[in-house]
Amino acid sequence: MPKLVDHAVRRRQIAEALLSVASARGLHAATMREVAAEAGVSLRLVQYYFHSKDELLAGALEHLAARLGERVRARTAGVEDVRGLLLGALSAVLPDDEEGRRVILTYHAYYAYELSRGAPPPQGAVDSAALEGLLAGYVERAGREGRTAAGLDAQMVAAELLAVANGLGISVLTGRRDGEAALRVLRGCVDRLVTS
Template identity: 40%
Template structure:
């Protein structure tokens, strides 16, 4: 068991180093050698855990998604009750927005990964699967909201999920570029959810508001 735990911890250490480099330099400038230097280990150590840069990048993106899922689960638990579909949609979208330092780092990594995937068909294919899962889940939640509020005729859930993901991705880019503040992004999201659901879902009780005032890490943005 300790060996397995050490193995997971080491892979996470290397993925964290990759994320820091990707956020500050972009993925094209990142190599196994650069990651080794950032993590304070040998290149051979990196190659022991990841055979290629693409393999390491895929692991890092999976880690970003797992961390986001853990935060969503923690927020749902903090509410002390089951979230409504509308609340869950808002919670999920808020976690995608780069509203604090960890999410800013994740946002930069995701953006760099998308640019990299644009010229790497194999990477793009794997990313498409994750996006499809998110889209399907969102459409299901929107459909559940419509069923309970009588707004089913307003918009197709599939199209609504597509628009919502595009909105949050766009807002995230503008926040990372410091064109919009975190508060402006959340206000725009809530306005859209109000149009979509007929009213804006309130943040679940007992959950502290997102930190929308943290400055980007040095060298980013």
């Protein structure tokens, strides 16, 4: 009897292999053959699921976005207070553990790769907009609860918070700060925004 293959699992396995190669050596170094070797599958199998490197990159970016979403959900699970929700979501973009380092480093590899080709990655813009939307919702909730200054533009505040978190992520990746120091800065931003 032929072995049944879960195609979604196989696609994730290949996408994970690309992310592993990308976080270690960058996307420019990631060939389909190298991804196949990392995944422990044949090049033809990689080509079966992803017909070109661009398709492979797009598929892996979707997988990367899902992993970032999992980090956000894990860091906000069971949190009721809006301040904790903001801090949890923002901290998900900090490379303060091995998984975060891989996720954030790989996002930066995508940005560098696409920008070197002359175009920003569309999925990266979608992911950023989704996270900003989530943060804006938390800011709006804080406003409804009377815990922020009146008249704040929630979308603008969310963009500012995410920009700070992304900048802190780079400072952690480059060794200027550790994860705890970056988290303290984020906590200060959230504390100034949301009253007790």
